[in-house]
Amino acid sequence: MHNHKLTECANRGRSSRAPAVVTERDTVENALSELWLWLAVTLGELFDPSGVAVVGASKTEGKIGYEAMANAATFDGPVYPVNPSTEGELFGREFVPSVTEIDGEVDLALCCVPGPAVPDVLEECGEAGIGAAVIYASGFAEAGGEGEALQEAAVEVADAYDISLLGPNTSGFIVPSLDLRCSFASGAEKVPEGNIAVVAQSGGVGLVLAFQSRRQGRGVSAEVGLGNRANVGFAEAVEYFDSDEKTDAIVLHIEGTDDGRQLLEACRESETPVVAYKVGQSDVGDFAESHTGALTGDHELYTAGFEQYGTPTVDATDDLLDAAAALGTAPEPDGPNVGVVTAQAGPGIIITDRIQRAGGRLPELTAETQSRVDEILPGITYADNPVDTGRPMPAFGEVVTAVAEDDRIDIVLVYELFEESIGFPIDALEGLASRVDKPVLFATEGIEEDLSAARSKLEAIGVPTFPTPERAADAAGTLARYARLYAEETTVTDGGGDDNGGHDRTVTDVGGDTTGVADDA
Template identity: 80%
Template sequence: MFDPSAVAVVGASETEGKIGYEAMANAMEFDGPVYPVNPSSDGDLFGVPFVDSVTDIDDDVDLALCCVPGPATPDVVAECGEAGVGAVVIYAGGFAEAGDEGERLQRAVVETAEEYGISLLGPNTSGFVVPATDLLCSFASGAEKLPEGNTAVIAQSGGIAHVLAFQSRRQGRGVSAMVGLGNRANVGFTETIEYFDGDDRTDAIVLHVEGTDDGRGLLEACRDSDTPVIAYKVGQSDVGEFAESHTGALTGDHELYTAGFAQYGVPTVTATDELLDAAAALGDSPVPDGPNVGVVTAQAGPGIIITDRLQRAGGRLPALTAETQERIDGILPGVTYTGNPVDTGRPMPEFGDVVTAVAEDAAVDIVLVYELFEQSVGFPVDALDGLAERVEKPVLFATDGIEEDMADDKAALAAVDVPVFETPERAADAAAVLARYGEMQAAGTDSEVVADD
C-alpha cells in the first residue's frame, strides 16, 4: 500500500474535476510507473495510454486506486485480485456509512479482497499521501505541496487527514504520511499504526478517532508501538446520527476512550492543532523522565499563561535547586524572577545561558522557553543547538513576532531540531502532553519492573 513499485488508477478519467481525473493527476507525481485503467476510454491520459483492465498491465502493480462508483467496486477488486494487486484504495462512498444496502456492498468487497489477500483502504476515504516518494493517492488538490516531516497522520476521516496535513504545512512542519481510513474495510487503526511504527521516516504517530468496534485492538496497537502515539478522540457530546452517516462508526463513549488511551500510554488531546503540536514535541525530543517542567520566559505575561495552563493539564513546575537559582543570579544579577518560571523581563544576550542553567537543573524533566522575538537580540540558537540531546530532556521553544523578521532565526532553530510553537497556550499544551507522556512512561517502567519480580 505505502511502498508500491507501480500504481494503477482504475476509473481514470479525462474530465477535469472528476475523482478519476484528480486522482490520476496526483498519482502521476509518483516516481514509478502509473497506469490509467478505463475500458470506455481510448488514447492517453497525461501521456500514458489507457488500458482496459488491471489484468492487461504487464508491470508489477502493487497498488490500485479505485475511482469507480460503489456498485462497480466489487468487480474492480476481483480484477485486482486476478492481476496480483496487493492493495486497493476505494474512494467511493455509499458503503457501510449508507445503510443496509451499503453494508452488504461493503461486505461483498471485503470478502473478495480477503479471497485474494488484498489490503483495502476505505471505502469512503480521500486516500493517502507519502510526500517522501511523491506517492499522492488522494484526489484532493494541493496534495503535491505537502512537505515531508516525521509525523504520520492516521485519521478516521479523510477530510480530517487533509485538515491535519495542510495545518502541518502551515506550521512549517510536514508529514511522513497522511492516511484517511474512511470505513476501514480491512485496513484500520491497528494495521496502520503497526506499519508506521516500523517506518523509518516516522518519529510520531497521530490518530484522529471517531469510533471503532475494536477499541481493544486499537489500544494494544498503541501500546505495542515503539513510536509515540497521540490520540484525538472526537465526539464528547452527542453527535449521534450525523456521525454514523459519516464513516459508519458511532463516536462512542468519550471518557472510556480517554481512560483507555491513558492506561495504554497514549496522551490524548482535544484539537487538531494540539495534536500536531504534541507530535512535534514528542517526535523531536528525548523521552522525558517525568512531568516536571522548567519554564524560562523573557516576558512575564506569556509566563503566567504557560504556568497556569501547564499546571491544569498535568504538568508540574518544581522549585529550581538553590544552585540553579544562584547560577542564574550570577548570569543576570537582579533578574526579574528566579522561581519557576524564570522571568528575565526582556530578551538579552545572556538568555541562552539562563535556559542552559534551567535545562541542567536535576529537578527539571522538560524545558519550555518563551521569548518574543526582538530583532537586536534574536533567538539563542547556539545555546539551544544540541541542548536537548546533551541533557536528555525535551527543550521546547515558543515565540511570536513579525513572521518575516524572525524567519531566519526560526529556520535556524528548526535546523537544530528545536520544536517551535506559535502561542503560549499551544506551547503549554505541548509541554503538558510531554509531561503526561513522561509520567506514563515512568509508571509503565515501574509496573514492568514489578511484573518481572
Template identity: 50%
Template sequence: MGLSDLFDPDSIAVIGASKTPGKLGNDAMANAKEFDGPVYPVNPSGEGSVYGYDFVESVAETDADLALCCVPAPATPDVLQECGEAGVGAAVVFAGGFAEAGSDGKQLQEQIHHTAEEYGISVLGPNTAGHIMPHRNVFSSFVPGFDEIEAGNVAIVAQSGGVGVTATFQLDREGYGTAGMYGLGNRVNTDFDDVIPVLDADPETDAIALHIEGTSEIDATIETIHEASTPVVALKSGNRMEEFVQAHTAAPIQEYGRYEREFTDAGAIMADSMTELLDASRVLAKCPVPEGPNVGLVTAQAGPGIMMADYLQERNVNFPALTEETRARLDDILLGFTYDQNPVDTGRPMPEFGEVIDAVGRDDNVDIVLVYEIFEHSLGYPVEELEQLTNDIEKPVVFTVAGPDAALTEDRERMEELGVATFDTPERGAYAASVLAEMS
C-alpha cells in the same frame, strides 16, 4: 500482497482515470503522477494519454500492485474482482455509498469485503480520501495539492478523510510536512490495528496521530498502541449525535471514557482538539522523553509567562525550585528587577537570554525546558546557546516564538533542526510541555 503493497507499492493503477479536469479520476492521476514507478491510467473509454501516461483498457494489462479505484460504489465490486484476478495486492476505494448509506450500501461493502478476503487484497476505505507518503512520493488521493505536501515525521491515521486532509494541510502550512496520511474511512479490512504496527516500524515516523470515531477492533487497537515504541496521540470524536456519526463512516457508537482510560493505560496521549493532536504529536516526535515532569520556565515577557504558568499549574505540572548553583549563576546574569525563581523572567529580551536558558536547562531539578521570547531584530533568538545546550543535555526544550513571521523564520527553522520544538502561542507551548510531563 496486502499491506506491503499499500505501504510500499512498485506500480500504481488508477482505475477510472480521466482527462477531464475536476473529475475524480483526473485529480487522482494528478497526484499519482508524482510516483517514481510505473503509473497506469485504466479506462476502457480512454484515448491517448493523461499527464503523459497512455491509457490502458483493463487493470489486467498492468503489473500494478496498488489500485486507486475512482469508480462509483455500484461498480466497485466488479472492479475489485478484476483487481484480484490481475494480482493487485492493495486497493484504495474512494467512493462513498457503502455501509454508511443504508442496507444497499452495507450489501455492497460486504461484497467488496468478500472479494478482498478471497484474493488477499488490503483495502483502504471505502469512503476515504486515500493515503499519502511524501517520503516515497506516493500520493494516492484525489485531494488537489496533496502532491505538494512536504515530508515530515508525524503520521496521521484518520477515520475521517476530512479530518486527515485538514490535519495534513495544517502541518504543511506550519512548515512541518507529514510522514504520511492514511484515511481509513469505513475500514472494510484495514483498520487502526493494521496500520499502527507498520508505522511503528517505519523509520520516517517519529509520532502517530490518530483520529477515531469508533472501531469494532478497539481491543486490537489498544494492544498495538501498548506494543508500539513510537509515541501515539489520539483524538476521539463522534461522542454525540449518533445518527450523524453512523452516516459518516458507519462507526460503532462507543463510550469516550473507555478510549480515554484504555488508550492512556496503553501509553497514548489523549487530545481534545485537532491542534492539540498535532502539537502533541510534533513535540513527541521532536524531543527526547524527559526523565521527570519538572518544568523550568524561562520568559522574556512576564505576561505570556504567567499565562503559561497558569496553564501548566492547572494541569498539575511541577515547577521545582532551582538549585543554589543555578540561582548563583542567574544572579550574575540578571538585573535586579527580574524574577529569578522558577519561572525565571528577564523582563525583556537581552543579549544574555541564551545564558539564562542554558542555566535553567542545566539545573539538576529541571527535566523539561520551556521558553517564551518575542523576536527582536537586533538580538534574534539564542540559537548558538541552544545548540550547545542540546548537544550537552538529553532534555526536551520547547521554545514559544512571537514576532514577524518572515523575520523569525530562519532562527525558528534552525531551532527545529537542533531538536527544539517551537510553537507560536503561550497556550500551545505550555500544552506541549504538559504532554512531555505526562509522558515522563
C-alpha cells in the same frame, strides 16, 4: 531516546502485558500480533508501492478519475491509468484497458469507480497480483442496508486475494517523501514532508490536519484517511507507521471503532509515540438494566482506556499536531517537571498557569542552578521557576542551558519575543536537547516576516516552535502526561502470565545524564 527502533523488530509480536488471568484470549492475542506483523508487511504495498494503477482514470477534468490521476502522476515510480474505454495518454502515461494487462510492477490500485463496480475491480486486481487498493467511493457500510452488503462483498474478494483495502469512503492518503499522492484532494501536492503520521478516521479530517501542518511549517510523513476501515483499521495503521523510519510520532483522529481494545493494544505496543483525539461525547450504550450500563459511555471508555494504555489524548486538531511536534522532534521526557525560561514576565505567567492545568509540574530549581543563573545575570528579575530574564539579552541562551542542565527538570520550555538585534539563541540551543536528553520547546511571537527565518533555523536544529504561549504550554503538558503514563506503563505490571515484563519501552536515565551542572556554576 530515538534508538528504540533498533530493538523494535526483536520485540515485535510479544504481548507486553498479558491479562492477569490466562485465558483463551492470550492465544487470540498472539494470533493477532502475528496478523499485525503480516499486515505491516502487506501495508508496504499500500504505503510504499512499486507501482500504482489508477482504475477508472479519466481525461475529464473534475472527475475523481482525473483528479486522482493528476495527484498520482507525481509519483516517481510507474503509474498506469486504467480504463477499458479510453485510449492514449494521461499526464504522460499510456492508458491500459485492465489491471491484468499491465506490463510492469504494480502493488497498488486506486479505485476511482462507482461503489457497485468495486468487487469486480478487486477481483481483477487480485488476478493481477495487486496487494493493496484504495476505495474512494461512498455508499458502503456507512450507508447501511445494501451498502453494507456491498462492503462485505468487497472484503470477501480482498480476503480471498490478500488485498489490503483503504476505505471505502475515504479521500485516500499522501506520503510526501515518496511523492505518493493517492488522494483526489486539491492541494495534495503541496503537503510538505515531515515526521508525523496522521491517521484519521475521516478523510476530511486527515486533510484538515495535513493542510494545518503545512500552515504550521511542519509537514507529515503520511496523511491517511481510514474511512470505513474495511480491513485496514487503526491498529494496522499504527503498527505500520510505528515501523516506518520516517515517522517519529503518530496522531489519531477517532470517531469510534468496533474494536477499541485492539486499537488500545496497538497504541501500547507502538514504540513511536501516539497521541489520540477522540471526537464525540456520544450517548451511552443501550444497556437498560444496570447503573454501570447507564454510567458507561463510549467517550469515558476511550479516555480511560487511552490513559490506561499509556496514550495521551487531546481535544483539538491544533493540540494533536503540537503534541506530535513535541513528542516527535524532541527527546522523550523522563518525567513531568517543566522548567520555564521566559524573556517577558506576562507570557511566562500564562505558561506556568497553563502547564499545571495541562498536567505538568513546575519544581523549584536546584540551589546550584539558581546561583548559576544569578551569576549569569546578577540581580535577575526572577531566578526560580519560571526564570524571568526581563527582556531578551545575549546571555539568554546561557540561562536556558543552565535550566536545561538542572537535574530536577525533565522538560524545558522557552518563551521569547523576537528581538531583531539579538535573534534567537541558536548556538546555545543547537544540540542542547540531545545533550541533556530532554525536550526543549520554544515559543515566540513578533513580526512574522522578521522572525520567520530565525524560527526556521530553530526548527532546523530540532527545536519545535509554537506560535502562542498557550499552545506551547499545552504541548509541554502533553509531554508531561506522556512521561507520567509511560512511567506507569513501565512500573505497573499485571499479576502474571508474561515473563517479558512491562512495556517494551524502558525508562532510562531518570534524572538525566546531564553533565557539568556543578562544575559550570
